Amino acid sequence: MYNASDLRRGLKIQIENDPYVIIDFQFSKPGKGQSLYRCKLKNMITGAIIDRTYRSVDTFQQAALENRKMQFLYGQENEFCFMDIENYEQAYLSDDQVGEAKNYLTDNLEVEILFFEDKPIGISLPNFVNLKVTKSDPWLKGDSAAGDSKPVTLESGYVLRVPPFIEEGGKITVDTRTGEYVTRVKE
Amino acid sequence: MIQALRLFFINHGYLELETPHLIPSPAPEAHIDAIGVGDMFLHTSPELCMKRLLAAGYSRIFQITKCFRHGERGDRHLPEFTILEWYRTGIDYNALMEESQALILFVSKEMGSGGKIYYQGREIDLACPWEKITVKEAFDSYASLSLEKAIEMGRFDDAMAKEIEPNLGTKRPTFIYDYPALLSSLARLSPDNKKIAERFEIYLAGIELANGFSELNDAQEQRVRFEKELIRRRRLGKRLYKMDEKFLKSLEHMPEAAGIALGVDRLAMIFTDRDKIDGVISFTPEEV
Numbered sequence: 093m094y095n096a097s098d099l100r101r102g103l104k105i106q107i108e109n110d111p112y113v114i115i116d117f118q119f120s121k122p123g124k125g126q127s128l129y130r131c132k133l134k135n136m137i138t139g140a141i142i143d144r145t146y147r148s149v150d151t152f153q154q155a156a157l158e159n160r161k162m163q164f165l166y167g168q169e170n171e172f173c174f175m176d177i178e179n180y181e182q183a184y185l186s187d188d189q190v191g192e193a194k195n196y197l198t199d200n201l202e203v204e205i206l207f208f209e210d211k212p213i214g215i216s217l218p219n220f221v222n223l224k225v226t227k228s229d230p231w232l233k234g235d236s237a238a239g240d241s242k243p244v245t246l247e248s249g250y251v252l253r254v255p256p257f258i259e260e261g262g263k264i265t266v267d268t269r270t271g272e273y274v275t276r277v278k279e
Numbered sequence: 280m281i282q283a284l285r286l287f288f289i290n291h292g293y294l295e296l297e298t299p300h301l302i303p304s305p306a307p308e309a310h311i312d313a314i315g316v317g318d319m320f321l322h323t324s325p326e327l328c329m330k331r332l333l334a335a336g337y338s339r340i341f342q343i344t345k346c347f348r349h350g351e352r353g354d355r356h357l358p359e360f361t362i363l364e365w366y367r368t369g370i371d372y373n374a375l376m377e378e379s380q381a382l383i384l385f386v387s388k389e390m391g392s393g394g395k396i397y398y399q400g401r402e403i404d405l406a407c408p409w410e411k412i413t414v415k416e417a418f419d420s421y422a423s424l425s426l427e428k429a430i431e432m433g434r435f436d437d438a439m440a441k442e443i444e445p446n447l448g449t450k451r452p453t454f455i456y457d458y459p460a461l462l463s464s465l466a467r468l469s470p471d472n473k474k475i476a477e478r479f480e481i482y483l484a485g486i487e488l489a490n491g492f493s494e495l496n497d498a499q500e501q502r503v504r505f506e507k508e509l510i511r512r513r514r515l516g517k518r519l520y521k522m523d524e525k526f527l528k529s530l531e532h533m534p535e536a537a538g539i540a541l542g543v544d545r546l547a548m549i550f551t552d553r554d555k556i557d558g559v560i561s562f563t564p565e566e567v
Contacts, residue, residue: 097350119353122444123480123490124462125436126310127350145437148350149515 094152096129104136104155111136111155111208137213159204159216164197172197174205174212183212195250196221196268217268222277223247228260280547281343283389284363287382293339293365298328300345304523308464309511312349312518314358320520321347324540326465327526329366330494333536334529341365343543354555355486355545358564366538371493372477375537376454379481379489380409383452390550398484398549403451410453417455421446430459447482454479464504466492481541483549491539498530
């Protein structure tokens with residue numbers, strides 16, 4: 093159970109059977125008046141954003157969220173399948189729920205799947221993942237328009253810019269928080 | 280800035296003093312919570328002690344001190360913050376409004392800002408006469424409901440924070456005055472209208488900077504008001520404080536006076552153009 097004074101950006105609470113994360117928080121207290129806790133909240137399932145103002149007497153249920161370590165098995169149209177490493181149970185996420193994470197998913201990649209009341213609702217990736225370069229055009233020396241980087245396609249289908257020395261078939265490390273190239277993986 | 284504040288009061292014949300931070304009985308106000316230390320409390324403001332000094336014969340006093348309020352943390356709130364309070368006998372809230380205006384203008388000039396300051400991209404003129412608007416007028420101008428309706432529905436604070444405050448002090452500072460009596464437990468009521476307290480607030484750029492009033496100096500009336508506040512605290516499930524009998528006793532001897540508390544951190548925010556109070560202190564509560 094949380095009190096109003098626990099409210100802050102990033103806190104996850106349950107409202108009417110849905111989990112919400114506080115994305116913006118403002119404390120205000122007009123002269124000699126009561127404390128107002130003004131929150132912008134995002135529904136963690138639907139993505140809907142709502143505004144709520146709470147008072148110091150309000151209490152909140154912690155959202156019943158749990159992270160489970162799972163392995164990525166396969167992805168097909170609007171269905172991404174993951175397997176629990178401990179008990180081999182499988183869980184499925186939709187395209188929307190996976191979001192940009194699908195750019196970094198490779199077979200057997202270990203990820204954390206977020207569950208709300210035993211239903212999978214989201215995914216968090218390791219900060220760095222290694223991916224194979226499946227397509228790369230040769231870099232044309234002196235092509236000043238391209239600068240000192242070139243586009244490549246990774247095994248997940250993700251396209252990003254990398255330094256010119258990266259070759260097709262090689263592996264690179266990508267930062268999943270920024271989507272940017274970090275380094276070449278030495279085999 | 281602090282030196283300029285001091286200089287103003289020294290120039291005007293005020294005595295600077297200190298009162299204890301550790302006190303047995305904070306003023307019982309429904310929505311201000313003291314931080315307990317053993318069987319004592321850290322003061323939430325030096326108000327009661329300073330009024331006892333007025334009763335003891337001091338006529339112009341000021342203090343710059345740390346105050347402590349439980350659970351207050353936001354872009355403009357710290358649980359530990361710096362307050363400037365000053366009291367003067369023989370005047371009411373009207374004269375105090377004039378003096379407040381003179382103080383802010385003086386500090387601005389001392390700091391080289393002249394009569395104009397720039398805050399978050401807006402120019403605020405300190406030198407022209409400040410806007411004066413009653414609480415009732417503010418509701419009529421800016422709120423989606425009337426003052427009476429807001430009080431009836433328990434929406435006063437909500438409307439004040441969301442609809443009214445952002446409009447106050449945008450081009451020049453604003454005095455908003457004549458608060459409903461029940462929101463002013465230590466202020467004197469207007470002789471013409473007992474539903475109104477002679478209380479005002481100063482707003483600059485939507486930021487509440489100071490709260491002042493004609494002081495209630497009727498000990499019996501003050502006891503009744505404190506008891507009402509204690510009942511409100513009990514209803515809210517909040518900690519109850521012992522009645523400050525020494526304060527009530529000395530109030531019998533307190534002459535007519537007016538006093539005001541000004542948020543020094545917020546004044547620093549305004550003069551240094553910071554949008555968050557964190558920008559004017561060395562360590563936030565989360566950093567210490």
